[in-house]
Amino acid sequence: xxxxxTKYYNxxxxxxxxxxxxxxxxxxxxxxxxxxxxxxxxxxxxxxLIRSAFESGISFFDTAECYGPFTNETLLGEALAxxxxxxxxATKFGFEDGDSKKGxxxxxxxxxxxxxxxxxxxxxxxxxxxxxxxxDPKIPIEEVAGTVxxxxxxxKVKHWGxxxxxxxxxxxxxxxxxxxxxxxxxSLFYREPExxxxxxxxxxxxxxxxxxxxxxxxxxxxxxxxxxxxxSDFRNxxxxxxxxxxxxxxxxVELVRSIALQKEATPAQVALxxxxxxxxxxxxxxxxxxxxxxxxxxGAVTLKLSHEDIQQIEDAAxxxxxxxxxxxxxxxxxxxx
Numbered sequence: 654x655x656x657x658x659t660k661y662y663n664x665x666x667x668x669x670x671x672x673x674x675x676x677x678x679x680x681x682x683x684x685x686x687x688x689x690x691x692x693x694x695x696x697x698x699x700x701x702l703i704r705s706a707f708e709s710g711i712s713f714f715d716t717a718e719c720y721g722p723f724t725n726e727t728l729l730g731e732a733l734a735x736x737x738x739x740x741x742x743a744t745k746f747g748f749e750d751g752d753s754k755k756g757x758x759x760x761x762x763x764x765x766x767x768x769x770x771x772x773x774x775x776x777x778x779x780x781x782x783x784x785x786x787x788x789d790p791k792i793p794i795e796e797v798a799g800t801v802x803x804x805x806x807x808x809k810v811k812h813w814g815x816x817x818x819x820x821x822x823x824x825x826x827x828x829x830x831x832x833x834x835x836x837x838x839x840s841l842f843y844r845e846p847e848x849x850x851x852x853x854x855x856x857x858x859x860x861x862x863x864x865x866x867x868x869x870x871x872x873x874x875x876x877x878x879x880x881x882x883x884x885s886d887f888r889n890x891x892x893x894x895x896x897x898x899x900x901x902x903x904x905x906v907e908l909v910r911s912i913a914l915q916k917e918a919t920p921a922q923v924a925l926x927x928x929x930x931x932x933x934x935x936x937x938x939x940x941x942x943x944x945x946x947x948x949x950x951x952g953a954v955t956l957k958l959s960h961e962d963i964q965q966i967e968d969a970a971x972x973x974x975x976x977x978x979x980x981x982x983x984x985x986x987x988x989x990x
Contacts, residue, residue, distance in 0.1 A: 674741065674811070679711060687725040690940075710951065715744075726774035741781040743862075782811065787816065798826050816837065817837050832859045839863035862935075872924040873924075878897070902975055
């Protein structure tokens with residue numbers, strides 16, 4: 654089975670909703686280079702990967718102050734410095750002291766501290782897309798939106814968005830300061846946003862940036878019940894990735910693999926191609942630490958799935974019940990607010 658080959662430089666572009674923010678059809682989620690999935694990638698290799706992504710047509714790079722904390726933004730700042738004006742950088746605020754292990758903090762004072770830190774680490778004078786990482790129940794979303802609106806007026810931020818927010822928060826935030834994008838998990842492995850979130854984004858003209866579009870690696874077909882994760886890998890605590898659930902959920906991988914064989918593509922390319930086919934304002938941000946996976950993911954942009962292909966995936970997926978929650982309970986409490 655071969656990969657769809659990489660199309661260099663002129664990747665298809667997409668606009669995030671009505672914001673006018675134009676990005677490559679696929680972005681690069683950079684978190685895993687420093688945080689969350691085992692040991693950090695060697696700095697030199699990580700910089701090479703980020704620059705290769707740019708050379709292959711990716712212009713949209715996603716990070717957050719809490720990835721590390723702080724190390725991922727620093728890495729991105731160094732990697733993108735020579736090409737800063739040719740890329741769109743997204744980062745996030747929302748945790749106490751910028752540390753996701755601590756509580757949520759979207760107070761106006763904390764937002765301002767976060768932005769100054771992010772600007773320094775990213776070696777830039779503006780953030781193209783700034784997300785609130787998680788909704789802070791202590792701070793009215795109008796107050797958060799007002800603070801970001803001030804930062805936009807000051808030229809420090811170009812566009813803003815939310816991450817993992819619920820419909821009410823999205824509506825209220827958007828009324829105060831129009832949102833360019835919502836970032837949340839969405840893939841064949843997790844389809845919850847189809848119920849309420851996607852129709853709302855369509856109605857309000859907000860773009861959608863799915864993270865974990867490959868189901869945290871599961872849809873690549875390289876993970877099964879025998880896979881052992883590094884002790885520091887986040888997936889060790891995810892119910893969906895327990896040994897028995899990985900075994901039960903293999904049906905979905907087999908489905909994606911069978912379509913991939915028909916299309917002379919890889920399972921990852923079919924999973925990303927399916928997402929890209931859902932809406933023209935959806936921009937997935939798969940992450941990877943490997944150059945060959947990066948090229949494979951980029952190949953998904955040229956994989957065109959027909960209505961028949963999509964229907965075949967839908968019909969087969971409808972028969973599969975995914976086992977296991979996507980987050981442990983304490984982390985689940987932070988989402989969909």
